Amino acid sequence: MSLVHVIDVESGNLQSLTNAIEHLGFKVQLVKKADDFDIAKVSRLILPGVGNFGHFGDNLYIRGFEKPIRDYIASGKPIMGICVGLQTFFATSEESPKSSGLGLIPGKLRKFDEKTKPVPEIGWNSCMPSDQLFYGIDPYKRYYFVHSYAAILDQDLEREIREDGWKIAKAKYGDEEFIAAFFKDNVFATQFHPEKSSAAGLGIIRNFLNQEHPVTSHSEQDKLLMGNDYSNFGLTRRIVACLDVRANDQGDLVVTKGDQYDVREKDEGNDVRNLGKPVELAQRYYAQGADEITFLNITSFRDCPLKDTPMLEVLKRAARTIFVPLTVGGGIKDIVDADGTKVPALEVASLYFQSGADKVSIGTDAVFAAEKFYSLGGKGDGSSPIETISKAYGAQAVVISVDPKRTYVSSPSETHNKTFKTKFPNAKGQEWCWYQCTVKGGRECRDIGVWELTKACEALGAGEVLLNCIDKDGSNSGYDLELIEHVKNAVSIPVIASSGAGNPEHFEEAFKNTHADACLGAGMFHRGEYTVNDVKKHLLHRGLKVRMDSI
Numbered sequence: 001m002s003l004v005h006v007i008d009v010e011s012g013n014l015q016s017l018t019n020a021i022e023h024l025g026f027k028v029q030l031v032k033k034a035d036d037f038d039i040a041k042v043s044r045l046i047l048p049g050v051g052n053f054g055h056f057g058d059n060l061y062i063r064g065f066e067k068p069i070r071d072y073i074a075s076g077k078p079i080m081g082i083c084v085g086l087q088t089f090f091a092t093s094e095e096s097p098k099s100s101g102l103g104l105i106p107g108k109l110r111k112f113d114e115k116t117k118p119v120p121e122i123g124w125n126s127c128m129p130s131d132q133l134f135y136g137i138d139p140y141k142r143y144y145f146v147h148s149y150a151a152i153l154d155q156d157l158e159r160e161i162r163e164d165g166w167k168i169a170k171a172k173y174g175d176e177e178f179i180a181a182f183f184k185d186n187v188f189a190t191q192f193h194p195e196k197s198s199a200a201g202l203g204i205i206r207n208f209l210n211q212e213h214p215v216t217s218h219s220e221q222d223k224l225l226m227g228n229d230y231s232n233f234g235l236t237r238r239i240v241a242c243l244d245v246r247a248n249d250q251g252d253l254v255v256t257k258g259d260q261y262d263v264r265e266k267d268e269g270n271d272v273r274n275l276g277k278p279v280e281l282a283q284r285y286y287a288q289g290a291d292e293i294t295f296l297n298i299t300s301f302r303d304c305p306l307k308d309t310p311m312l313e314v315l316k317r318a319a320r321t322i323f324v325p326l327t328v329g330g331g332i333k334d335i336v337d338a339d340g341t342k343v344p345a346l347e348v349a350s351l352y353f354q355s356g357a358d359k360v361s362i363g364t365d366a367v368f369a370a371e372k373f374y375s376l377g378g379k380g381d382g383s384s385p386i387e388t389i390s391k392a393y394g395a396q397a398v399v400i401s402v403d404p405k406r407t408y409v410s411s412p413s414e415t416h417n418k419t420f421k422t423k424f425p426n427a428k429g430q431e432w433c434w435y436q437c438t439v440k441g442g443r444e445c446r447d448i449g450v451w452e453l454t455k456a457c458e459a460l461g462a463g464e465v466l467l468n469c470i471d472k473d474g475s476n477s478g479y480d481l482e483l484i485e486h487v488k489n490a491v492s493i494p495v496i497a498s499s500g501a502g503n504p505e506h507f508e509e510a511f512k513n514t515h516a517d518a519c520l521g522a523g524m525f526h527r528g529e530y531t532v533n534d535v536k537k538h539l540l541h542r543g544l545k546v547r548m549d550s551i
């Protein structure tokens with residue numbers, strides 16, 4: 001079995017990358033120390049990176065990897081950079097002005113313009129068609145990007161890069177064009193994560209490992225089916241499948257689903273609803289074309305997460321065969337283990353990342369962190385899980401999961417939380433409302449609104465909002481569109497709408513009438529009423545951009 005060496009400076013996506021390479025039939029050897037890097041024994045090298053340019057780049061220098069990597073490149077053997085690994089081939093980034101990269105390719109990394117679009121860019125984007133593409137990059141496919149900084153191109157920079165002999169694959173986010181991948185001689189790098197880009201991404205890793213540059217030709221029929229008349233290029237709407245997981249009364253870990261968070265059957269037995277096995281369902285949704293899969297451990301508030309090995313096991317098993325981003329939530333907080341040892345949230349999160357998670361989602365503790373943020377006069381003290389995890393793994397790895405309830409008032413003066421005038425007054429004729437945040441899976445209400453909460457969490461370093469709605473959960477009546485716009489007006493990070501999806505039209509309604517970046521479904525998928533693919537086909541036919549690899 002051929003060996004692939006992967007530089008390990010403890011970046012988040014190593015497990016995912018290892019799973020992808022092994023799935024392709026290669027063996028991975030992690031290189032943790034520069035002393036262990038024997039160039040003569042390496043024939044394929046991958047430099048994966050996640051998070052912050054400075055943190056990653058500095059680590060390469062501090063750990064003594066810079067010279068061996070340069071020597072390896074000079075030897076002419078193939079190297080591939082991924083995400084921040086790609087960025088390291090540039091000299092500098094606005095993100096960390098004092099840090100240096102390898103400076104192999106001209107240009108500088110800049111932040112996307114966040115006035116015109118959510119930053120980070122999170123989701124599936126396409127590379128622009130060109131006759132110069134390499135390693136099988138296919139403009140008809142979508143690849144998974146997650147980044148705030150990029151090699152944003154203007155004509156002069158593009159000319160300079162090309163004159164220097166580089167081939168580039170370009171992508172567009174909003175109106176900004178940036179480098180999605182580049183290639184010259186033995187050096188190849190992607191800004192996207194091929195290990196998280198489903199079959200399309202695995203193909204690129206395979207081509208790199210085999211050193212092949214196949215060109216896929218598409219039939220007219222294919223082009224039609226994929227909706228790629230060039231109007232379906234660019235970032236897609238994401239469809240997320242969510243699995244609420246807990247132990248049932250027999251002690252088996254099951255996927256369940258509630259109505260307004262009540263997951264027990266209404267009949268005599270009052271059992272926890274059992275909708276299937278977590279890994280099997282996740283695999284099913286992956287095959288159906290889910291763009292992301294989220295696992296929520298919904299009884300985490302009473303369990304000790306480190307003892308909760310089944311959830312880690314679920315993640316490990318899922319990550320071996322599912323190559324789209326996986327998020328895990330429930331119990332991401334500082335804990336005291338059974339033997340009295342204090343385990344910081346960062347360590348809990350690290351365990352999940354090492355098991356194959358790409359993002360962690362924080363619910364209860366996000367509310368406590370936001371409350372503290374305001375009590376400190378609008379700043380953090382660096383100690384909250386949002387701050388510690390975001391600093392180590394990057395904002396893109398930290399989702400906050402919000403469980404709000406609509407609360408009516410007669411006038412905005414009745415609450416210090418941000419209100420708006422609703423189109424749906426309550427039975428008492430009250431026209432103003434705010435959304436009260438809850439903790440412990442909706443069991444306890446706090447005096448903080450969703451507007452205040454999401455703003456504080458964004459400032460603390462969260463990269464995305466998973467926006468549930470207790471009133472709508474399990475109702476099959478569609479998303480709470482007013483809530484989605486309320487939160488989109490509060491933050492500039494991406495927002496995943498959740499709770500209430502009952503059919504594909506509900507996804508269309510949310511995407512067309514709000515600025516939701518992604519929509520999540522649970523019950524309608526678990527009950528088999530619709531597949532993820534049904535939703536995507538519907539959206540495609542209604543003119544919305546979606547990833548359709550699995551028609």
Ligand code: 1PR
Nearest residue numbers: 261298300330331362363364401441473474499500522523
């Ligand atoms: O507080 O950090 O330990 O995290 C606990 C996590 O578990 C939170 O993300 C919280 O939302 C979740 N949770 C806790 N209790 C429940 C419950 O249902 N009893 N589930 C729960 C939340 C909401 C969505 C659901 C959508 C879509 N589930 O995930 O899947 O509402 O459903 P639908 O499409 O069928 O309407 P912490």
